[in-house]
Amino acid sequence: MDRKELEAKVIELVAMSYNKDASELSVDTNMKEELGGASVIMVGLVSEIENELDVLVPLPVAAACKTIGELCDKVEEQM
Amino acid sequence: MSILDKLYEKAKQNPQRVAFPEATNEKMMQAAYETGKDGYIVPILVGDADEIKKLVAERGYDENVFKIVDINEEGYKAELIEKYVALPTSLLKEKALNRRMANPLYYAMVMQAVDEADVTFAGIDNTTGDVLLAGQMIIGMKPGIKTISSIGLCDIPGYEGSEGSLLAVGDSAVCTNPSAEELASIAISACDTVSTLLDWEPRCAMVCYSTLGSGQGELIDKVTEALKIANEQRPDLNIDGEFQLDAAIVPEVAAKKVKRESKVAGKANVVIWPDLNVGNVAVKLIQQFGHANAYGPMLQGFNKIVCDCSRGAPVSEIKGNVVISAVRAAGSKK
Numbered sequence: 001m002d003r004k005e006l007e008a009k010v011i012e013l014v015a016m017s018y019n020k021d022a023s024e025l026s027v028d029t030n031m032k033e034e035l036g037g038a039s040v041i042m043v044g045l046v047s048e049i050e051n052e053l054d055v056l057v058p059l060p061v062a063a064a065c066k067t068i069g070e071l072c073d074k075v076e077e078q079m
Numbered sequence: 080m081s082i083l084d085k086l087y088e089k090a091k092q093n094p095q096r097v098a099f100p101e102a103t104n105e106k107m108m109q110a111a112y113e114t115g116k117d118g119y120i121v122p123i124l125v126g127d128a129d130e131i132k133k134l135v136a137e138r139g140y141d142e143n144v145f146k147i148v149d150i151n152e153e154g155y156k157a158e159l160i161e162k163y164v165a166l167p168t169s170l171l172k173e174k175a176l177n178r179r180m181a182n183p184l185y186y187a188m189v190m191q192a193v194d195e196a197d198v199t200f201a202g203i204d205n206t207t208g209d210v211l212l213a214g215q216m217i218i219g220m221k222p223g224i225k226t227i228s229s230i231g232l233c234d235i236p237g238y239e240g241s242e243g244s245l246l247a248v249g250d251s252a253v254c255t256n257p258s259a260e261e262l263a264s265i266a267i268s269a270c271d272t273v274s275t276l277l278d279w280e281p282r283c284a285m286v287c288y289s290t291l292g293s294g295q296g297e298l299i300d301k302v303t304e305a306l307k308i309a310n311e312q313r314p315d316l317n318i319d320g321e322f323q324l325d326a327a328i329v330p331e332v333a334a335k336k337v338k339r340e341s342k343v344a345g346k347a348n349v350v351i352w353p354d355l356n357v358g359n360v361a362v363k364l365i366q367q368f369g370h371a372n373a374y375g376p377m378l379q380g381f382n383k384i385v386c387d388c389s390r391g392a393p394v395s396e397i398k399g400n401v402v403i404s405a406v407r408a409a410g411s412k413k
Contacts, residue, residue, distance in 0.1 A: 051172040
């Protein structure tokens with residue numbers, strides 16, 4: 001999976017977890033400010049990443065990511 | 080008879096299956112053994128069966144008191160996975176779940192999720208964060224509840240409240256700075272916790288530094304908004320405010336400050352703090368100056384009972400928390 005495919009997949013998973021339209025999101029989307037949400041949503045997102053990409057990103061690491069791009073970096077590091 | 084003695088008796092009437100994923104820990108095994116041997120619970124030790132059996136023998140315990148579940152036994156694991164992934168609420172799919180279940184904490188929670196256990200009891204080796212994450216991932220949260228939180232049960236010598244010397248307070252341990260929605264969830268969960276544990280009819284006060292508009296500001300706005308959400312979400316519960324603490328628990332003060340009908344003012348048995356700064360300080364005040372015994376924290380908001388004990392807890396405290404969790408589990412089945 002190249003970087004572009006990874007970004008598209010992570011955006012799809014973020015959209016699903018936060019109940020957003022993927023077209024509204026990009027790697028620059030600020031997850032805290034623009035998406036907000038309770039920690040349980042982040043738990044769901046981490047689970048989906050684990051299911052779909054077979055990568056285990058620890059919750060505190062995922063929660064510390066400001067943007068979707070940063071989250072992609074963390075996923076890539078674990079691949 | 081103390082409240083804890085009463086809860087021990089209650090547990091014995093309907094022993095629940097408690098899964099211990101930190102079974103090899105000496106204190107945890109002792110607490111599981113003693114509560115199991117005396118008939119308060121049915122202890123399930125989850126881990127490497129050979130290692131557990133060796134330690135049980137070395138420590139001189141009767142193995143028949145325990146049910147031992149071997150996380151390396153593929154047949155039972157496959158059965159659990161099949162049942163779990165079929166649940167409508169399951170977050171993890173087979174491959175990810177299989178990997179997670181190498182950890183006894185996740186294994187025990189999967190057992191609980193598919194009704195092979197009633198409680199997961201951990202926290203002596205795992206951090207609170209580990210337990211909360213596993214709980215949210217595997218057990219999930221109750222519908223409509225926005226955050227995991229906790230309450231403590233204070234037994235305060237000399238206090239003569241609406242439940243005698245007892246007062247439930249929350250959240251003093253988990254949710255740092257709850258939003259209005261989260262604060263509403265804490266209040267709702269607290270009412271459900273005291274109903275299942277103590278058979279109380281909850282009278283829940285949301286407290287801050289204002290009584291019905293006597294003060295103003297954003298700190299109060301959050302509490303009044305939370306109250307509105309809680310009342311809309313659960314009109315069946317007696318949740319009221321915003322009250323100062325004295326207006327919440329002292330009838331004479333309530334009579335002066337609360338000039339409207341309230342089923343809660345002056346006789347609250349559950350007090351909800353506006354945030355963790357207040358909660359932490361308040362519990363320590365109750366303990367230091369009120370010489371209270373504080374039981375808990377009891378985690379709430381999960382779909383089923385998950386307990387996280389303190390990593391420094393002595394065996395007596397672990398046993399008390401095991402029994403409290405078991406009574407909650409039995410109560411939540413009603």
